[in-house]
Amino acid sequence: MPKSDILLRKLCDLEHSLRDFSIEALPAREAVVLQNSFFKFRKQIEIQILEIADEGTGMAAIHSTKKKDSHHLVSQDLILISNGLQLPLDNIIGCTYMLRESNLSREQTHYVEAIHAASDLLMDINDELYDSIVPQGLKGGRKTKSKYQRINKAMTVPHNYQTALSTHISGKKQKLDLNPVLEDCLGQVDLLEELIGLFKVNAIEFIGEVKLHLQNSDFKGIAFASHKIKNGLRMLHITELLTIAEQMDIQARTDRDIKHLRFLYGCFVTEYPIVEKQLEGAILKLKRN
Amino acid sequence: MDTGKRQLLLAEDDQLLASLLNYRLKKGGYDVHLVHDGKEVKEYLSSTLPDIIVSDIMMPYFSGIELIDYVRNELGLKIPIIIISSAGNEENVLSAFELGANDFISKPVSPSELLVRVGRELSKT
Numbered sequence: 001m002p003k004s005d006i007l008l009r010k011l012c013d014l015e016h017s018l019r020d021f022s023i024e025a026l027p028a029r030e031a032v033v034l035q036n037s038f039f040k041f042r043k044q045i046e047i048q049i050l051e052i053a054d055e056g057t058g059m060a061a062i063h064s065t066k067k068k069d070s071h072h073l074v075s076q077d078l079i080l081i082s083n084g085l086q087l088p089l090d091n092i093i094g095c096t097y098m099l100r101e102s103n104l105s106r107e108q109t110h111y112v113e114a115i116h117a118a119s120d121l122l123m124d125i126n127d128e129l130y131d132s133i134v135p136q137g138l139k140g141g142r143k144t145k146s147k148y149q150r151i152n153k154a155m156t157v158p159h160n161y162q163t164a165l166s167t168h169i170s171g172k173k174q175k176l177d178l179n180p181v182l183e184d185c186l187g188q189v190d191l192l193e194e195l196i197g198l199f200k201v202n203a204i205e206f207i208g209e210v211k212l213h214l215q216n217s218d219f220k221g222i223a224f225a226s227h228k229i230k231n232g233l234r235m236l237h238i239t240e241l242l243t244i245a246e247q248m249d250i251q252a253r254t255d256r257d258i259k260h261l262r263f264l265y266g267c268f269v270t271e272y273p274i275v276e277k278q279l280e281g282a283i284l285k286l287k288r289n
Numbered sequence: 290m291d292t293g294k295r296q297l298l299l300a301e302d303d304q305l306l307a308s309l310l311n312y313r314l315k316k317g318g319y320d321v322h323l324v325h326d327g328k329e330v331k332e333y334l335s336s337t338l339p340d341i342i343v344s345d346i347m348m349p350y351f352s353g354i355e356l357i358d359y360v361r362n363e364l365g366l367k368i369p370i371i372i373i374s375s376a377g378n379e380e381n382v383l384s385a386f387e388l389g390a391n392d393f394i395s396k397p398v399s400p401s402e403l404l405v406r407v408g409r410e411l412s413k414t
Contacts, residue, residue, distance in 0.1 A: 184309060184400050191312055198305045227347070227375065232305040234397045 075133050082130040089126065092119040100262070110270040113263050176278045177237055178286060189286050196279050199232045203241075203272055210248075210265055214258065222261060223252035238275055244268045294320040295411055296337070300330050300344035300356065301373065306398060310343070313400035314407070327351015334364065341411055343403070345373045346381045354384050361389040369410035373398060 096116035104112060178192060185191040206229040213221035226249035233242040248264045251257060297319040301307040307323055314321045322339065324330050327350040333339075342360065346353035353372050360366050372385045372393040382393050391410050394403055 185312070186316065188312075191309075195305055195308060198308055202303075202305060224347075228303060231303050231375070231396050235305060235309070 078129065078133050082126055082133070085122075085126050089119050089123045093123065106266075106270045106273070109266045113266050117263075176275075176282045178279075178282045181236055182286065189283070192286070193283055196236070196283060199236055199279075200276065202229060202232050203276075207269055207272065210268075214262055214265060217258055219252045219256050219261075223249055226252060236279075238279075240271055241268060241275055244271065294318060295341065296320045296322065296339040297407065298330070298333060298337075298339040298342045298344075299323045300325075300327075300342065300348060300353070302326055302345060302348045306373075306396070310398065310400055310403060313404065314343075317404045317407075319407070327356060330356055331359070334360070338366070339368065340414070341368060341407060342370045343373065343407065344370065346378060346385065347375070354381060354388065357385055357388040357390050369414065371403070371406055371410060 093116060096112050096119070099112045100109075100116075181195070182189065182192050185195070206225055209225045210222055212218075213225065226245045230242060230245045230249065233239075233245055244264055244267050248261060248268070251261050251264065295318075297314055299307065299310060299314065299321055301310065301323070302325045304325070307325065311321050311323050322333060322337070324333055325348075327348050330344070330351060342356070344353045344356050348356075351359075353374075357370055357372075360368070360370060369391040370389070372382065372390045373396060374382050374385075374393050375396045378395075382390075385393060392406050394406055
């Protein structure tokens, strides 16, 4: 029989004996012997069960163990949370990829891109958290992006995403000021209206043209189309669409990231009807005046 | 028909800018012929000799650079040529000057500035 079982049985017997024990029936000498025996017994129990040799160092050991344990538990909890977040985030990103390939309205496309960008960012934060807890070499099967990849991405894609998204999501639209163009038109509202009509044709052509270029991964075509539309946008002071077109032009000539170009194109397509309405409103206002 | 006005060939494929410049140049007293690509430029020059050419650098079929080369070297004409160029297109502007362009104006084009430049070039002839 193991020692611990013997001890446990003896403790049970002792507990039974104590039920019949009465301090009043005990002589003084026997009471002292019992007290000493009890202290020895308690000390022995502490040494054997709690592994405490000395009361002073014992308490310090308890604190140190508790501290280590709590730190270890927090880390374990964070790793569990981080691993728990990874799968749903992967699923969200995966779903956005599938949604992109389906037939979506302009508005829906924008929302999908916003979800994608946000979940991608969350994935980076989650990777950062995981890397800060788990030392290199102890990561098991989980792969996180390198710090370089994250920094590189933060400097290029998310920044651009945020620029385009922030203008859209915040809803803080810049008002179109057609007065400088009207001055160029020598105050002729009819001419300005004609120019806006031409711009609309150009914008629709641009949207159709770039869609084809994106399907064919024709970066040269995208750069040329973006370059051309920029002039009209600059002329009419349509800064939001101009920012997107400039980014498309640069992206098509430098990084050539088709996903990012698709995203920018989606932003342009989503943003255009809003600008169109603003232009119509601005012209109406000028006509009234 | 001779209207007594100076003839100006405007080659610009961006219809938005072309319309504005066409209007302003006509208002400025020029007889403007507007074309939208290099092919139309060649066709026009085969039958007519304008007093001045204003051309965009980036055009379909026949770029502004090729246009200067054609006018100066193939046709042997010394008529003033003003180039319209986008910002950041300095290399093309230098090539244009090397081939014989007289002046350039960058986008976004100010119609008033273009009128001044056209007038200045024509006053030299």
